Amino acid sequence: MEGFMSVIVGIFFAVAIYLMLSQYIIRILLGVAILGNAVNLLLFVAGRVTREVPPIIGKGADALPASAANPLPQALILTAIVISFSFFAFLLVLAYRAYQTLKTDDTHQMRLAEPEDAAEPPLGY
Amino acid sequence: MAASDAPYIFLTLIAPFLAAAIAPLLTRALGHWAALPLALVPAGIFAFFCRALADVQGGQAITGGYLWVPSFNVSYSWLIDGLSLTFVLLISGIGALILLYAGGYLKGHAQQGRFFSFILMFMGSMLGVVVSDSFLMLFIYWELTSITSFLLIGFDHSREASRRAAIQALVVTGGGGLALLAGLILVWNMTGVSTISLLIEYAQAVKASPYFFAALLLILGGAFTKSAQFPFHFWLPNAMEAPTPVSAYLHSATMVKAGVFLLMRLQPVFGDTAAWETILPVFGGATLLAGTVIGLRQTDLKLMLAYTTIASLGLLVMLTGFGTPHALESAVLYLIAHALFKGALFMVAGAIDHEAGTRDITRLGGLWRAMPLTFAAAMLAALSMGGLPPFLGFLAKEEVYEALAGSNPRAIAFTLFAIIGNGLMFALAFAVALKPFIGTERDLPGGHHGAAAGAETGAPPSALPGISPSRGEIGKRHTPHIHEAPALMLIGPLVLALAGLAAGIFSDAFHATFSAPMASAIAHEQRSISISAIPHLSLPFLLSLATVALGVIVYLLLDRAREAAAAALESIGWGPDQGFDQAMRGLVRGSYIITRRIQTGRLETYVMVTFIVIAAALLVPMTTFGEWPAAPLWPVDAGFHELMVFAIAVIGLFAVVFAADRLTAIVSLGIQGFAVAVIFMLYGAPDLAFTQFMVETLSVVILALVMTRLDLQPSDHRHGFERLKDAAIALACGAGFAALLMRAVQVPFNNTLTDFFNQWSKVVAHGTNVVNVIIVDFRGTDTLGEIAVVTITGLAILALIRIRVSGDVKPADNDPERSA
Secondary structure (H helix, E strand, C coil): CHHHHHHHHHHHHHHHHHHHCCCEHHHHHHHHHHHHHHHHHHHHHHCCCCCCCCCECCCCCCCCCCCCCCHHHHHHHHHHHHHHHHHHHHHHHHHHHHHHHHCCCEHHHCCCCCCCCCCCCCCCC | CCHHHHHHHHHHHHHHHHHHHHHHHHHHHHHHHHHHHHHHHHHHHHHHHHCCHHHHCCCCCEEEEEEEEHHHCEEEEEEECHHHHHHHHHHHHHHHHHHHHHHHHCCCCCCHHHHHHHHHHHHHHHHHHHHECEHHHHHHHHHHHHHHHHHHHCCCCCCHHHHHHHHHHHHHHHHHHHHHHHHHHHHHHHHCCCEHHHHHHHHHHHHHCCCHHHHHHHHHHHHHHHCCCCCCCCHHHHHHHCCHHHHHHHHHHCHHHHHHHHHHHCHHHHCCCHHHHHHHHHHHHHHHHHHHHHHHCCCEHHHHHHHHHHHHHHHHHHHHCCCCCCHHHHHHHHHHHHHHHHHHHHHHHHHHHHHHCCCECCCCCCCCCCCHHHHHHHHHHHHHHHCCCCCHHHHHHHHHHHHHCCCCHHHHHHHHHHHHHHHHHHHHHHHHHCCCCCCCCCCCCCCCCCCCCCCCCCCCCCCCCCCCCCCCCCCCCCCCCCCCCCHHHHHHHHHHHHHHHHHHHCHHHHHHHHHHHHHHHHHCCCCCCCCCCCCCCCHHHHHHHHHHHHHHHHHHCHHHHHHHHHHHHHHHCCCHHHHHHHHHHHHHHHHHHHHHHHCCCCHHHHHHHHHHHHHHHHHHHHHHCCCCCCCCCCCCCCCHHHHHHHHHHHHHHHHHHHCCCHHHHHHHHHHHHHHHHHHHHHCCCHHHHHHHHHHHHHHHHHHHHHHHHCCCCCCCCCCHHHHHHHHHHHHHHHHHHHHHHHHHHHCCCCCHHHHHHHHHHHHCCCCCEHHHHHHHHHCHHHHHHHHHHHHHHHHHHHHHHHCCCCCCCCCCCCCHHHHC
């Protein structure tokens, strides 16, 4: 099962990276959103998958049954989902503001920090 | 000194740094009189270490220290023998005089407190260099002297010449320091010892090692740059941009001798080998000749002294490596004599500059009437520098010739070098000490009182007197009243010059107290010195007479000699000083070109390079180490509903890629997100599923809100080759991650952490939902961090939405000239 899911995870990564290689901010954003899912799934599968038994300790028991899912990757992913969402939201607003100011979402035309005709640095002391 | 003195020794070693911390405050309160209490610090150190003189008489050493980094066997330890002690006394004794001198020289200067602070920091660093036993401590103090020297040379940082000189000194001596570090680490690896006192015991092992020559070259790289040996001599004359007290202290009496000190210190380890006895005399001799010849052409008093300093350092290096009897003894005598007379002469040059307003020897004359005491100090120092009896310089020169003279070609050649070098230095000594004082009185710009030494310009002859308002007193600048330097500025040169005389007269006591213990420490065996000031007919005396004769002739023909030297040097043209500028410009241009090439300013390029590297990092090691996973099997146990969910996820993904309008893209993004949530649900992670549902819903809503406000097309703009190239990179990365994951799940699972949480969630943390317990209890701090990240992001989003920038955004302007 994990082997098959690994291929699915690979497809998630490939699609996310293909989108991020674009020169347009909007596609990069879509790629970032998918990349978050790809990484979460990677963590999930790496912790091995089991079917349908959540890691919740039943009444009367003191520990989980052996058939229960691995709780550790779930805890990690829970954190990761929230972080990647806030990251995505920040990027989205950043892109929105950049578009408002620069009237474009083409990264080739966003040359404010690295202008194409940057002067040579001064050679004195 | 007993072992119980260790805390006091430590205190004296950090005292200058403590004094440096309070110097600015003290100067604010007391003005230039702060020099007096501050000079008590080096004076106290001087007195403290005078007590140790008796303990090192027979070549013994005082050692001690504290463990610093025990795990690396690094200690803060000192080795105080005759060599260290002489240096310590020179540094602290001259340091006290320099502080007084600086009090008068920079009187009224706005940054006088800072200057005192820098000088004291340097003093502490230099003391550290000479007492260090541990390699690492030696290196740290060594680099600290370079840094404090940088601060002092660039003291007048509003002038470009100062900044250039400061950077040049730092690059040359700091770079040399790195070579020294490499050399010391190499020696550390060769022998396994990291202190100098132990290393001397391992001298045979060092000499037998195949890395001997490499270690020697690296250490010489450090010593030669610090002691301004040819071809690294060029930074020292430029360092004369510093205020004169700095030139007198760092760039003649102490810091530039650190290189010579290191060579003397390591003489028992590296000495007595062919490499040592070839490299040192050859480079020292070349430096001696180059220094005196270039010095001849100068007209600025300080530059003349600077070049003779280079020459003297060359002579010292030559003697340290010469390897004959008397060679080390002569180096010791010359080193002490030089520190005394050169320090005095620099202070005299500063006093002339301070009172007369220029240091140009062609414009100075007849000052003896106005400045009799300065003249006396200058003459006493010059007589010692010229090597005339009964001064210490005479003893040194006699010993030098005793060491060099011989009948083999090597001895004859180096004796000739020494005669020429000493003869020219004789001429330069009297040019500096005599010319400004005798002859007719000239029309001079006059002193700069109050405004203090703002302009260390090297007094170009073309500068019109009194043209700068900071110099001279406007209104009466044509009839300046030149008078004696203030008392603070007279103490230093007089004391040093008289010390040179006293050492020459009472030579027996001087040898017993200072020079013999120092020579014994260098040679690592008992040495005695017997030379006295009474001239006696011998070969060295005859050579001395030849030297003096040459010196007198050159002095009388000084103007002609200057022209000849200038013509000779101009015919050479290029020198390492210009080479430094070319190298620095090349460095800036080269890094500019490389930066432009690597940082194209296109985000696409950066992202592409990043992912190519990631793909390579995933795929290459798996191939190299044969760690490719076995091919995955078709999941026969997977239910139809599971396969369908995976299929929906994949369809959603490709729909995003091929979406032609924004609504399709957003909806497709939602599809793959919800499919992931269902996958979490199917495989026992309900918490994740709920969170994912919520987050995906929010993402789609926000994305829709933003996208509908923008007139953007999310469709693929790429064509043909670009698409193929990006697809290839993406596929390589995807395959890499898939293979990594496959390989990871094919090795046995390590249950340790999972079992820990399973076992203790209920028992210790009293929670049944293990995932929740991990998040809020076991890893509570992580969750706090996560909440902080979300909060900060929220604030940033708020700021981005609320802040409106008015006006046009201009391109970044990195040119300080234009933006100023």
